[in-house]
Amino acid sequence: MSRIEDIRVEKKEWDNLKTALGEHPPVKQIDKNKYAGNSLYVPIGYIQAKLDQIFLTWDWTIDKQEFVAGNCVVTGTLICHTMSGKMIKRSGIGVSEVKVEPNGLVVKKAMEKGYPKSDAQALKNASQKLGNIFGRNLNRKFKWGHIEGTDLVDKIFGDE
DSSP states (O other): OOHHHHHHHHHHHHHHHHHHHHSOOOGGGOEEETTTTTEEEOOHHHHHHHHHHHSSEEEEEEEEEEEETTEEEEEEEEEEEOTTSOEEEEEEEEEEEOOBOTTSOBOTTHHHHHHHHHHHHHHHHHHHTTOGGGTTTTTOSSOOOOOTTOOHHHHHHOOO
C-alpha cells in the first residue's frame, strides 16, 4: 500500500471514529443524579463497554490518589488505541466526599467506598473528553457535535 493509500485509510478511520464519538448516548443509558440537582450522567459500565467497542485497546492508569479536605481525589490517564494503532490520551479527575463522624473521625469503610467512586468518576471525566457518546454534552445548554468543515485532518490531507 502506498503512503497516499495509507493516509486515505487513516483519514477514513479518523472520520469513522469522530462519527462514533460524536453520537449522543442512547436515552436508556442516561441516568439522573438525585444528589446533584438531577444532573444527567452515563453509568461507568456503559462507558467501559463503549470504550471496548470503539477502541482496539484502552488502559486506565491512576496517576495520583489523595485525601484532601475530607474528599478522596483521584487523577488518572486514559490511553486509547485506534484500530490502526494511533494513540489518544486524556486525563481525568474524580472527587468523592468521605463521611465523617461528628467527632471528626472518618466513618468505617468510607475510604474503601470513596476511592473506587473517585476512580470511576475520574475515568468518566477522561472519557467525556473523547466525545458526546460518553456524556460530554449531557448537562450543557448547547449541543455540539462534530462541526463540519473545521476538520484539521481534512486541512492537512485534503480531499483526495
